[in-house]
Amino acid sequence: TQLLEQSPQFLSIQEGENLTVYCNSSSVFSSLQWYRQEPGEGPVLLVTVVTGGEVKKLKRLTFQFGDARKDSSLHITAAQPGDTGLYLCAGVPMEYGNKLVFGAGTILRVKS
Amino acid sequence: DAGVIQSPRHEVTEMGQEVTLRCKPISGHNSLFWYRQTMMRGLELLIYFNNNVPIDDSGMPEDRFSAKMPNASFSTLKIQPSEPRDSAVYFCASSEGLLGLREQFFGPGTRLTVL
Numbered sequence: 248t249q250l251l252e253q254s255p256q257f258l259s260i261q262e263g264e265n266l267t268v269y270c271n272s273s274s275v276f277s278s279l280q281w282y283r284q285e286p287g288e289g290p291v292l293l294v295t296v297v298t299g300g301e302v303k304k305l306k307r308l309t310f311q312f313g314d315a316r317k318d319s320s321l322h323i324t325a326a327q328p329g330d331t332g333l334y335l336c337a338g339v340p341m342e343y344g345n346k347l348v349f350g351a352g353t354i355l356r357v358k359s
Numbered sequence: 360d361a362g363v364i365q366s367p368r369h370e371v372t373e374m375g376q377e378v379t380l381r382c383k384p385i386s387g388h389n390s391l392f393w394y395r396q397t398m399m400r401g402l403e404l405l406i407y408f409n410n411n412v413p414i415d416d417s418g419m420p421e422d423r424f425s426a427k428m429p430n431a432s433f434s435t436l437k438i439q440p441s442e443p444r445d446s447a448v449y450f451c452a453s454s455e456g457l458l459g460l461r462e463q464f465f466g467p468g469t470r471l472t473v474l
Binding site for chain 1: 363392401404415464466
């Protein structure tokens with residue numbers, strides 16, 4: 248069982264559509280990060296959220312950290328083929344000290 | 360900056376053979392992490408070092424796995440003997456600090472296939 252549950256596992260949409268990816272847990276996290284990974288490469292950090300209720304925007308991407316710091320979401324507006332990739336959430340559980348744990352990821356495919 | 364460097368990029372070996380994966384972290388980073396990624400289990404932390412000292416190796420699956428960091432610019436992950444279930448992509452990452460707030464920079468990974 249993953250400490251961080253991501254949904255959906257797979258998402259295939261048309262260019263221009265909006266989408267939301269979720270990252271949920273029963274544990275409290277001191278911080279949460281979102282990474283994007285492209286085939287044949289390592290994950291690349293998109294954002295770190297620290298405060299409960301925090302919202303961060305990165306161009307067409309909006310990240311939110313839940314008030315209780317147990318969940319997070321990633322919303323993409325007007326998706327483009329370049330957004331295609333594996334999206335991973337990762338966090339430091341309060342009870343695990345400095346250890347970063349990853350969710351299983353959401354595979355996103357944006358068709359043109 | 361060259362980023363995190365891993366070698367080899369691909370490794371195909373036979374069951375029972377010793378495998379050594381190598382990593383050069385970003386200069387100035389004092390924390391280094393080894394991960395394994397599979398379709399079934401996702402990205403798993405195997406071990407991490409801070410200032411060349413192993414801090415947490417609880418993710419190392421078995422005694423067949425060992426990792427060393429002899430200096431600030433080099434680390435190895437060794438599997439001896441290797442088994443087919445070790446087939447995965449192994450990533451090395453480094454960061455400026457140990458806390459989860461710090462960004463981890465990942466290398467391109469080593470794709471290991473054990474036949």
